[in-house]
Amino acid sequence: GAGPVTVPRITVCGLGPGGAGSVTTATLDAIERSTVRFLRTTRHPTAHLVTGAASFDHLYEAADSFDQVYAAITDALVAAATGAASPGPGAAGESVLYAVPGSPLVLEDSVRRLRADGRVEVELVPALSFLDEAWARLGVDPVDDGVRLVDGHRFGVQAAGERGPLLVA
Numbered sequence: 001g002a003g004p005v006t007v008p009r010i011t012v013c014g015l016g017p018g019g020a021g022s023v024t025t026a027t028l029d030a031i032e033r034s035t036v037r038f039l040r041t042t043r044h045p046t047a048h049l050v051t052g053a054a055s056f057d058h059l060y061e062a063a064d065s066f067d068q069v070y071a072a073i074t075d076a077l078v079a080a081a082t083g084a085a086s087p088g089p090g091a092a093g094e095s096v097l098y099a100v101p102g103s104p105l106v107l108e109d110s111v112r113r114l115r116a117d118g119r120v121e122v123e124l125v126p127a128l129s130f131l132d133e134a135w136a137r138l139g140v141d142p143v144d145d146g147v148r149l150v151d152g153h154r155f156g157v158q159a160a161g162e163r164g165p166l167l168v169a
Contacts, residue, residue, distance in 0.1 A: 040098070
């Protein structure tokens with residue numbers, strides 16, 4: 001009979017909020033051990049650390065909406081992972097990496113879509129986000145101060161009727 005079915009894996013890492021000093025060792029290790037690399041965008045100060053990566057910048061310019069961009073990114077990553085997982089010349093054992101600005105856990109719709117896609121398994125490598133920089137510069141503890149975070153794209157809905165400290169991303 002056939003062996004166990006393995007679900008292709010994609011490792012998603014964050015490139016931190018800015019300079020190279022905010023990139024974690026875990027992210028550098030993930031980049032190093034990957035053979036197939038993708039960047040959500042090259043428009044980030046540490047994107048150059050992901051050498052030999054294909055970027056999705058062209059999708060932003062061609063699509064009519066962010067939903068279209070993120071759906072296309074998900075499909076491209078799944079296709080790459082599925083191809084890397086199938087036996088073939090040089091393909092077996094290749095690992096697919098997807099690097100995003102900041103943290104893969106903060107306001108990354110493309111990562112949220114990828115995690116919800118049953119065709120692949122997603123390994124997350126946490127990273128510093130722009131939020132960590134904001135709290136440091138503002139001198140606030142967001143938990144103690146009860147800060148509410150609002151996505152700027154959904155401001156009208158998320159900020160309606162809110163009181164107290166608000167950070168708009």
